[in-house]
Amino acid sequence: MKTLLDPQRSWYLENKVPHPCVLVTKWTALRNLEGWPFPTRCDAPALSELNERVSRVLFESFGDCEEKIDWLGSTPLVQSLADERLLTPGHGTRYPQAISWFWNKERFGLHWGGSDHLRLDFLSPGGEVTETFLEWRQWEERLAKSLGFAYRSGWGWVTADPAFAGAGLIPSVLLHLPASAASGLWEAMMKTVERRGFSLSPVWASERGESDFFWLRGSFSFGRSGDELAQTLGDLAEKITLGELEARRREQETRFVDVEDRVNRAWGLLTNARKLTWEETLPALSALRRAPEMVIMNKEVARNLDRLFFRLQGAQLRISFSEREGEEDRNRALTVRKMLLEGEDACLKD
Template identity: 25%
Template sequence: MGPSQVLSLPLEWKGGGFGELTGLVVTSRVRLARNVARFPFSVAISPEEAEKLVELAFEAASRSPLFREAVKLRLDRMDEISRGVLFERHQISFDMMRASPQMPRGLILDGSGTVSVMVNEEDHLRIQVLLGGFRLREALDIAFKVDEVFEALGYAFDDEFGHLTSCPTNVGTGLRASVMLHLPAMQSSGVMDELLKHCNQLGLTVRGTYGEGSAVFGALYQLSNQVTLGRKEEEIAELVSRVTREVAEEEIARRDRTRRERGKAFLDHLWRAWGTLRYAQVITSKEALEKLSVVRVGSDMRILPEIPMNMWNELVLLTQPYHIQAMAGRELSPEERDVHRASFLRSKMELLS
């Protein structure tokens, strides 16, 4: 499957979600780490064993109604741009994108673009459910159903410790529940270190846009649990949800305060960002995300023209480096990407003006 075909695959979260905290919570994600007892952990598995594991996972998915319209991909046989597009869509990890082609690795995507199952990542199976908006409990319920599909493979499970994983921090439930939050006001106020400290005290953490070890782009932060042992899955999801609401309230309050205190300067900041996206001839992915973050705030506060969440998500996604190249149909230099990105944004922003 090539880049253009990957671009055409459905992606649930791009639709924007609905309901509570729309515009502040971009996505809700639940990830389960699972290993199959009869195989060595991924750090010690042989290519032959990894190949067999991919086959077994694909067969298990084929037998389930949940994956009736699934797409099964061999990441070790895909080109870099195609893997990069999947990474930017948050359907595979950075490690899977950069993994050696000598090691068999698979990916299973359901027909709605909600579920992705990575095979031979850090753990044998990484089951992920990704939904648009603030829908963490819904994502957890879906993840439980997907988990049952692969349980027949025979999970590595200990009666005392729970699910056994390659990394000790995932032992127990193997659950990582997270939300992607848009927090530009908190970021500009310099309170993110304070938030991180507060979250750490609760067994939570705040990470970059693409998860652990990644930078923050466009004020998009991942809030997730750190502790997987000694808590039930529902308790973890509820804790993340509660803190998400608290953080969202703080973000809204800081936006209002900034508007009151900065006045015309704040309005100028919003409209300059709009103008850059509307008229720039060259723009980097970093600047594009920064300006898209600003106009999201302006739209949420009803100062700038409305940008529906589905369109904003699309702009954020399609201006990323691998998506720009996939749309162009070829590999581009950084300078070429910046020109293509600006042209794309001008055409989209014109529709909103």
């Protein structure tokens, strides 16, 4: 069993048709095992027994996992890599016995430890909300039969946070909204989102707090079914996408030269620079993803732009190229240049 996340295998490398706005769809479930108190009220022997039970059932049901991380014993580099790939289980890594298991190139993750016994994650590139929800639910039902999750009629899944009882589900998508961010439209979107029991918050922000990227995430699941949450997530993602595409259309009509200049400057930087910081790379990639048709780019390369948002972060580069911290800027420039001009991923080694 590996103890280090493989730099050449991850969920974001899956070959899917890119969505205009959604980079990632993520389903997270909070579950507790029947007959046990929450971990915060367990003594050390009980926690050890629970851990052994989960490990045994996982091995019997799924065989050996592709990846396993003991967070207490993991290096800062591995923890940074997990953060970059959206694999870190919330606050669970600070729990003394926190362990995570991953399958299917990290698309499926099961996390042990934290305020709830188990946290189940399913990650997928793109915005196929219905398809990914059905796939996640099949996996969750299989685990439920093997482990026996705590459930109460009229209440739902028992969780440490009552707000996430019921379905015990946190659905989310990572959105790319450059035109909405520039026009301030995303602030108006927040009100619509909040009325539906979701939140919209910026991520990957610059030092000035600006960002083109937002997490759309469920705020509570009590009193709501998984199907309802999936439907709401899909509806909101579609509505936000339509608003963003309309904002892009208006921007292109009224400020075409500015948009064209921004995209071509980004292309020039990414295909010519010999050293690139992440802070330089992110807005340039955002501009390119917003309108790739404005530059001469291979169609297959354009399809794979989304993976660069994860491939070019610091920990990934340090592991891929066996470099020390602080030496990744040259390899970042090399990787993005070869990808855009030659369609070759310099991080993937034979």
